[in-house]
Amino acid sequence: MHLLSIDDITDDQIGDLLDEGERWFAYNRQPRRNDHRLDGLTVVNAFFENSTRTLMSFEIAANRMGAQVVTMQVEHSSIKKGETLEDTARTLNAMRPDALVIRHGTSGAPASVAQIMDCPVINAGDGIGEHPTQALLDAATIRQHFGRVEGLKIAICGDLKHSRVARSNAKLLARLGAQLRFAGSPSLMPDHLEGVTIDEAVDAADVIIMLRVQRERMEEDLGDAPGEYLARFGLTEARFAAASANAVIMHPGPINRGVEIEGALADHPSRSLIVRQVEMGVAVRMACLDLLTANRRR
Amino acid sequence: MHLLSIDDITDDQIGDLLDEGERWFAYNRQPRRNDHRLDGLTVVNAFFENSTRTLMSFEIAANRMGAQVVTMQVEHSSIKKGETLEDTARTLNAMRPDALVIRHGTSGAPASVAQIMDCPVINAGDGIGEHPTQALLDAATIRQHFGRVEGLKIAICGDLKHSRVARSNAKLLARLGAQLRFAGSPSLMPDHLEGVTIDEAVDAADVIIMLRVQRERMEEDLGDAPGEYLARFGLTEARFAAASANAVIMHPGPINRGVEIEGALADHPSRSLIVRQVEMGVAVRMACLDLLTANRRR
Amino acid sequence: MHLLSIDDITDDQIGDLLDEGERWFAYNRQPRRNDHRLDGLTVVNAFFENSTRTLMSFEIAANRMGAQVVTMQVEHSSIKKGETLEDTARTLNAMRPDALVIRHGTSGAPASVAQIMDCPVINAGDGIGEHPTQALLDAATIRQHFGRVEGLKIAICGDLKHSRVARSNAKLLARLGAQLRFAGSPSLMPDHLEGVTIDEAVDAADVIIMLRVQRERMEEDLGDAPGEYLARFGLTEARFAAASANAVIMHPGPINRGVEIEGALADHPSRSLIVRQVEMGVAVRMACLDLLTANRRR
Structure with missing residues (x-):
């Protein structure tokens, strides 16, 4: 069994x-952890x-x-020098x-x-394909906060065209x-x-997932200054005021403060779940590694 | 005791x-491994x-x-900034x-x-010197396949002048x-x-070890297009037909497909041992680490 | 509790x-180590x-x-791409x-x-701030050698202005x-x-701590050839002859031989403690990690 896509x-x-x-x-909040599965x-x-953050998240998950x-x-x-991906895979498999x-x-x-x-493969992000563990950690964070996902109004905002996070989510x-x-x-659609529009998406939303702007792309495709992007497509306090009274803000990180999101919203003590997502990331990846390797451990 | 050269x-x-x-x-093919020596x-x-592949092979061997x-x-x-190799060694030793x-x-x-x-040192490849664990894994792969090494006709083909693999082998x-x-x-001799010639070497051979062409070197010394190198010095299906009926193909990797070897030969289901070599690499390096550290573990 | 500065x-x-x-x-000199705290x-x-050497020292200390x-x-x-240090810290903390x-x-x-x-932080060197574990390992090395630090005449020589090692020491x-x-x-003061002057500092000193010259800085600020720096500010055999009869030489490494110190002095079998410092580095970092994590392990 692999985890290449949410479809798997x-x-x-x-x-x-x-x-x-x-x-x-x-478990991860406990002072000492002794799992050895x-x-x-x-x-x-x-x-x-x-990818420093995703790599560290997987390293810590497996270590734990x-x-x-x-x-x-x-x-x-x-490996960049000329070896095909298939040959690299055969080497890794051996x-x-x-x-x-x-x-x-x-x-792909x-x-x-x-x-x-011959072993399970987890996709930790491929081009503009998928990033299934990010979607799982986002869902787990939402469910932990609201007690459910069903029926929630969720806005996903940003460069949807190139975002594997959006696709899996x-x-x-x-x-x-x-x-x-x-x-x-x-x-970007x-x-x-x-x-x-971002205003329509945020209106009465329970969850707002902002995507990271790739700065390289911004200059090429949008030609916008950071402030212009925020004004036209980003999450501002004014826009957020139109969301549901209990709405929460999410972002896969790393954040561009003042570009896709106002800094104060990212830091909001009760409404921002951005740091919580990182913490859930290690936890959900532990669950994924556990599930996928279960039949190798009998 | 060190393993710097096959002579050791x-x-x-x-x-x-x-x-x-x-x-x-x-042992490495078992579902779970519990050695703790x-x-x-x-x-x-x-x-x-x-060197991604050799490094990973040693890392996994030691971890296992x-x-x-x-x-x-x-x-x-x-460390590149000015410290002598001897000073780096003194630091590592401390x-x-x-x-x-x-x-x-x-x-050297x-x-x-x-x-x-003060501890055993394993040479994992030095300049155009030696690469003793590669030679050991090659020998182990051959012996596992044929049941013996003695008496086999073995051709080593390629840039012998600059190959530490060839030297140790x-x-x-x-x-x-x-x-x-x-x-x-x-x-390259x-x-x-x-x-x-490559044709003479392959004729009736039991084992054909193809060496990797360093593309940098190819341009400088040989001035050949990839196809020309293959035609003059590489392992083609036509050439391989002259080898022994049970001949096998080996290569230390990574492979330049279509340069020193035709892709179909590298992938040959029964004649190519190239992936098997990688698997044996981890195993033989475990044996080397075990032997060399034996007297530190009493 | 953190270890950001000696003041902590x-x-x-x-x-x-x-x-x-x-x-x-x-403990580290024992053939096998089984601490699991x-x-x-x-x-x-x-x-x-x-920083290869400091990083390895901490990695080995924690592993041991x-x-x-x-x-x-x-x-x-x-992470360099635009994330603030605070956001990186929040991610790490999560x-x-x-x-x-x-x-x-x-x-800072x-x-x-x-x-x-939420966990203890150890400063492993910050700008021209502090490097407290280096100072602790230096003090431990001195105390191990002389049986005490109190009353010893200690010269610290070199680029004091930019040295976090000097500051913590x-x-x-x-x-x-x-x-x-x-x-x-x-x-450099x-x-x-x-x-x-270096001659006054070394005169009758028990311990001489030479700091590393940053070669980049040397060209800019000092405009000196290596030999000139040694002659004017470095530790030469002639200068060392004026130190105490039992004087020892220390250096945080890596050494620029012939710049801030004559090579023969760095290698002096009984007077140079430079390699001993590296060994004590792993040991003192173990002590620091042990102290700082003690209340997380009940």
Whole structure:
């Protein structure tokens, strides 16, 4: 079993992952942790794109369950020199890992690798494809806060066209019964999605998920100064005032303060769940590693 | 005891390493591994040259026996700024590792470091010097496949002049009783070796070890397009047809498909041992670490 | 409790850290080490500046007590892209580490981070601020050698203006009762310190601590050739002859041989404690991690 896309998991598995995520969340707050269920298992993190926070989250998750963790950061590696992805996968597979976590700049690369591997593969973000553990941690954070996802009005706002986070979230939150609205500038909306303005999306919303602006992209496609982007597409205090009375703010991080979100909203003591998402990230990834390696541990 | 060169190990030790390598090979295929013989020992990997696959192989090998593994990648480190190799070695030694695995661009660097260290040193490749664990894993792979090395006709083909893999393999396979033939373009043959053409080397051979072409070198010394190199010096299906009926193909990786080897041959389901070599690599390195640290664990 | 500055620890704690450092020093020389007091704890090393030797020292220290160690090297990471230090700290904190070791190019950065973290923070060097574990390991090395620090004449020589090592050492060694003298070129002396010439500082000194010359700075501020720096401000055999009969030489490393110190003095078999400092470094860092995490382990 792999976790390449939200499509790979059943509704029951989603429910279990969210339950287990909450359990590990509490566990990680304990002063000392003695879980050893992955003792004697090798978890390989193969990161072909830089990502300090996601990489650390997976490393800590695997460590907390006793796994041996080996990380390959290809951004500064020699594998770039000419070896095909398939040959790299065959090499990794021959080292007999028990789980492979892969991030890659090309959509579909983790799926190609999974066809070669004998162990479960977790997609930690592929191009503009998916980022299923981010969607799971977002759902777990929402469910922990509201007690449910079903029926919540959730706005996803920003560069929806290039966001693997949005893509996985749209799938998962819809399956969990949320009412989704998508907002982005016309050039940042994928063809198959019907978008609304940020003001329409935020209106009476329970959850507002802001996406990170890729600054490189901003200059090229939008030609906007940071302040202009915020004014036209970002989450400001004025806009947030139109949301539901108990609305919460989420963001996959890292944040561009003053670009897609006003700093004060990111730091809001009761309404911002942004830091909570990071904490849930380690917990949900523990649940994923646990589920995927279960049948290797009998 | 160090493992800097094939010359450092006795015939008995070679036999033991190949036996133990095969045993660890089977062990690594088990669903869960609980060996702890290196518990409480520190293995330091000091890689002064990039090498993702060899580094990961050593990291996984040490982890699988319970060692604490610390890796120093100098390619992106501050040690480059002016400290002598001897001073770096004195620093590493003062941290009291129990084994040091070192890769370095300069031939002889591991031997210089070993004179300073109080712990065993394993040469993981030095300049155009040696790469003894690669030779051991190659021999173990051959022996596992054929049941013996003695009497086999083994062709080593490619840039023999600059290949530490070829150098260590020539020593080890000769000691194990193989009949060796060496093939390379005239500019790529070391002075002391008598070379034959690739066609002569492959003729009736049991094992064909193709070496990686360094693309940098190819442009400078050979001025060949990839296709030309393959036609003149590489392993093609036509050439391979002249080998023994049960011949196998090996390559230390990473492969340049269509340069030194045709892709279909690298992927041959029964004749290519290239992926098997990687798997044996972890196993043989476990055997090496076990042997070298044995007297630190009483 | 944090260890950001020598000012953070009481005289009793300093005494305990030096005692425990000596104990771990002996422990690390044992053939096998089985301490597990940090089992189940996560130690995060966040290095925003390159530092192979300090990073390895902390990694080995934490490993030797059984901690799970996760390292973030920001020099080659994506965090550089726009995230504020405070946001990075919030992210790290949400991953629930049990200790954070931080090196940063900006003075005061570890203190800013510590205000956010719920776990103890150890400053592993901040700009021209402090480097408290270096001072502790220096004091432990001196005390191990002489049996005391009190009353010793200690010269600290070099770029005092920009040296966090000098700053922490000046505080700690003064508190331990040493008689300190400072020597540097006029442009390298901080305003609040009264400097003497290198000859005056070394005269009858028991301990001479030479600081590393930053080669970048040398060209800009001093315009000296290496030989000129040695002649004017460095430790030469001629100068060392004027020190106390039992004087010892120290240096935080890495050494610029022939710049701030003559190579033969750095290698002096009985007078140079430079390698001993590295060994004590791992030991003292174990003592620091043990002290700071003590109340998380009940």
